[in-house]
Amino acid sequence: MLTDKGVILVEGVNRGDLILEPLTRKIYIELGEPSLNDNQADVDRLVAALRKILGPVTVPLTVMRRVPGVLLEAGWRVTVTLGEEASGTLILMDLEPGNTTNRHYGLAVDIGTTTVVVYLVNMQNGQIMGTAADYNGQIFFGEDILTRIYLGSTPDGLEQLQRAILDTLNKLIKQLIKKHNVEAREISAVAVGANTTMVHLFLGLDPSRICKAPYIPTVNSPGIIPAGQLGLQINPLAPVYCLPSVGSYVGGDVVAGVLVSGLHLSPELSLFVDIGTNGEIIMGNRDWLVGCAGAAGPALEGGVAKNGMRAEPGAVDSVRIDPDTGKVYYTTIDGVPPVGICGSGLVDCLAELLLAGIIDRSGRFKDGRDRFVVVPAEESATGQDIVITQADINNLLRTKGAVNAALELLLESVGCDLSDIERFYVAGGFGQYLHLESAITIGLYPDLPRDRMVRLGNSSGEGARLVLLSKQKRVEAEEIARNITYFELNASQAFMNKFVGSMFLPHTNLDYFPTVKEKLIQRGLLYPNSSVT
The missing domain is CATH 3.10.20.880 (Ubiquitin-like (UB roll))
Structure with missing residues (x-):
């Protein structure tokens, strides 16, 4: 004009x-x-x-x-x-x-418990100019989120954790502005997708009540905060907008995922799952949304398994076991000698152990051993066997059991059946690379027609980009957060009952997993008329 x-x-x-x-x-x-x-x-x-x-x-x-x-x-x-x-x-x-309207830049940020990703966005046309990622510096103080919550409950600990994430972000920002010839002052806005705890630690807010009954965070919708108040090394007046959370364990990263999937606009019943630090689940359509979360992440992120590691070069990311010979075939990230096993490799391994008849449906080794060698010492970069242990399997069972139980509870609460679900959205970096068949075999994902399954990738980062660029999307995100009915599972006896029932591979009731049941029958591991045992 x-x-x-x-x-x-x-x-x-x-x-x-x-x-x-x-x-x-x-x-x-x-x-x-x-x-x-x-x-x-x-x-x-x-x-x-x-x-x-x-x-x-x-x-x-x-x-x-x-x-x-x-x-x-x-x-x-x-x-x-x-x-x-x-x-x-x-x-x-x-x-x-002069006229510098063509130099209009912002940042879309995904703050994960393990990994932080920053996207440099041209706000004149909406395009991503560059991406930088690194591990969350808070890992130094604890890989799991509960350790950080406890540390963040003290003033000194909270300051340390906030400084760690700011150092990580500022390092990534420096990389981007140097590579793309942008001045720090020219970055005039930031949008952040993150779980509730990460938002608290980023803003320097007390996270202590997140893990204590009645599980109330300090804030769900922090609104707009100037970058200078936080210590981000960009234009100090730049507005920083954190996507709103729903509750202690369903955060802005999940709201971002729903926004990206569009399930809140569709008449079809859809299911959204993001398995990271927590197994977060949203179900619904344009008329209603329900959500909950179950603790899931540490075992799948590799921090708990004996030879677990994050998804980086040398991580075993896929495993196949010959059921006749027991020979293991594996791949590693970047094709370099193996160092450990990342989340997708652990899920593959558990599924293959079951299908090869090496473990039973309770996850126990049939021959009484306490570990299985995935990579022998002579093939590993460490010179030692890379193994999956009985303790690892037990942790994985608890992880997948929490996701199973949360999904069952949601379905039961709204009177729906798995067959009613028309779309299944898988979010997050873990979900992007996880092999669907393995996830279904162990019961981590529901046994739905595969053409109903959609991988969203880093929907937290993409959701942050959308709200950075669009007022309409910011309004949508706020509406999504308000419209989700949140089920708190921490004090739910029904959840615990379902959790116990889901501690089998793929589930106590095999009729929930018909394609897995058929595989087990074909391999002679199950009688044709079995449904529970």
Whole structure:
């Protein structure tokens, strides 16, 4: 839009089904030069021109100090960056000489318990310019989330954990701005997808009540916070928006996943599962949504298994066992000599041990041994056997049992059956690389027609990108969070009963897993008429 003062405003650009209305906007403006007949103050002149098209605009003192010099240098032709304060008031965040509207950048961030991913986004066209990832620096203080909650319950511990995640983020930001020739000040907005605990530790909020009855977090919807208050090394006035959580164990990363899947807009009944630190499950459609979570992550993230490791070079990521000879075939990430086993390899291994008849449906080794050699010492990079132990299997059973039980409880609560589910969305990096057949064989995923299963990848990061770029998507995310009916499982006796019943491979009731039942029958591991034993 061009006004009589020469103001050019570009916003609401349509990109497919996404109308670009980012968290911040950049506007090029040409002002009339001051004179003896027009001696309005510099800041007042700028604000008056902006008010004509935008309404009231506040100017922080730090920006106010720069206005005269920039206006004079630029010949009264400048680009302003505007954001919204928590109250909804527009704030002048930055002022640059000339027309720099094509340099409009933001960050979409996925803060995982294990891994942090930062996407540099061009907010003029919505495209991802670059990606940087690293392990969450909080791992130094504890791989599992409960350890971090306990540490974060003390002032010193909370400060350490917040500093760790900020150091991780700032390191990744530096990598991106250096690679893509962007100034830190040019990054004017951040959107974050993360579980409830990670949001608390990122914002420096006490997480202690997250794991104590009645499991109440400090906040579910923290709103917009200036980057400078947090210590992010970008424009200090940049708005930081964290996707809202639903409860202690269903966080903004899950809300982001629902947003990306679109299940909240569909008439079909859909199921969304994100297995990471927790096994988070959302079920519903455009009319209703229910959700819950069961502790799942440590065993599958590799931090608990004897030879477990994160998914990095040298991790065994797939396993096959010849049922006749017992010979093991495996692959590793990047094809380098094996160092350990990551989550997908552990799930494969458990499924193959069952189908090869080496363990029974209770997860016990049939010959009484306490471990199985996946990679012999002479083939490993460590010079030692890489194994899966009976203790590892027990941990995996508890993990998959929690997911089973949570899903059963949700289905029962809303009076639905597995056969009613039309779409099954798998989220997260773990879900992206996990072999579906193995996950179904052990009962981690439901035995649904495979064409109903959709991998979403890093839906937390993509959801953060969507809310970074679109006001409509931010409104949608808030509505999703409000509309999810959250079932707290920690004090549920029904959940515990179902958990005990799901501690078999794939489940106590084999009729829930017809394709797995057929495999076991074909391999002579089950009588044809069996359903439970």
